[in-house]
Amino acid sequence: MTIALLVTALLMGFFGSPHCLGMCGGLVTAFGLSMKDVSPAKRRALVATYHLGRLTSYALLGLIAGLIGITVLKPLMMGNSTPRILLGLVLVFVGVTMLGAPFLTKLERFGMRFWQYLSPLRQKVFPLNTFPRALTAGLLWGFLPCGLVYGALLIAVVAHNPLSGAALMFVFGLGTIPMLVATHETVGWLRDKIGRFRLRQLNGAVMVISGLAVAVVPMVMANMHSGHGEMNHGSHAAMMSDMDSHDMSQMNHDMDMTTDMGHNMQDMDNHMDHSMHDMSDESMDMSHNEHTEMMEHAQ
Known part of the structure; x- marks a missing residue:
């Protein structure tokens, strides 16, 4: 899991938080009313506690x-x-969902049945005037059906290991906190800015582009590298062929030169043998003449 994926989960939670406020606004209001009799300091601590419970459920x-x-x-x-292709497709799917496609609405309806099943247990945590109750309320809150949460869970499914999935969901929950803990005036300002600049749609578009890049770009690069490798192999083979032809020509030339030298050496040997034979014949003639002269002189 990379830092980029954690940042994606964080931004997904933050820019999708207006949707979370619409889903969770009534629940946050009910929590606030149940803490009206506690001190401001304890109220802030209880708010932090139930958000910790919610993030724990997400993790x-x-x-x-x-x-x-x-x-x-x-x-x-x-x-x-x-894994890479699947992650890219999930990012595209979640990005398109953030752009407004109602792909996860049926899953939300299915989750609502489970949420209704938890209704008796939810009633027991009120009022939220103790930390165990606040923590329990937060843990239950994490199971509130939400398409944005389901989209984040899809990313967690294709994470490399369970700890990565838990970290992704925890960071996603951190992104939703600013909108859910802000005052009424701040909530209005955040919703206005996110809606005016279409930040949720922008984040969805970025996720779509990122998913396509994760799934497609490495395959294109691999194909380009494969083609480049084949070209290099062909060029290398042609070069080796040229070198082989040149080497064969050079070898033939060297063999011809060696043959010529052999012939020349043979001619020189024959010439030397012939010369030595002529010199031997002349010496024998001279010896015969001198012997004849000596015999005549003796007589």
Whole structure:
């Protein structure tokens, strides 16, 4: 898991928080009314406590999502580019969802059934005047059905391990805190700025582009590298062929020169043998003449 993925989860939580406020606004209001009789200092501590419970639930869900991913998807992720492609497709899907596509609305409806099932337990945590109650309320709050949370969980599923999934979901929850703890005036200002500059849509577009880059760019680069390697191999083969032809020509030339030298050496040997034979014949003639002269002189 990279830092870029953590930043993506953080920005996803922050720019999607107006949606979270719409879903969780009533719950936050109910929590606030149940703490009206506590001191301001304790109120702030209780608010921090139930947000800690909510982030703990997100981290637990991310851990489970990571476990599902590593057990179900692991056979498909051995020695290939499937994890990268799957992560890119999930980022594209979540980005399109942030742009407004209602892909996760049915999943929200399914989650609402589970939320209604928890209703008796939710009633027992009120009023939120103690830290155990605030923590329990936060833990339950983490299971509130939300399409944005489900989108973050999809990213956690394709994370490399359960701890990465838990970290992603925890950071995602951190991104939602500013909107949920702000005062009424600050909430209005944040919602106005995010809506005016379409920051949620901008973040969704960035996620779509990032997902396409993660899934597609490495494959394009690999194909380009493969083509370049084949070209280099062809050029190398042609060069070796040229070198082989040149070497063969040079070898033939050297062999011709060696043959010529052999012939020249043979001619020189024959010439020397012939000269030595002529000199031997002349010497024998001279010796015969001198012997004849000596015999005649003796008589």
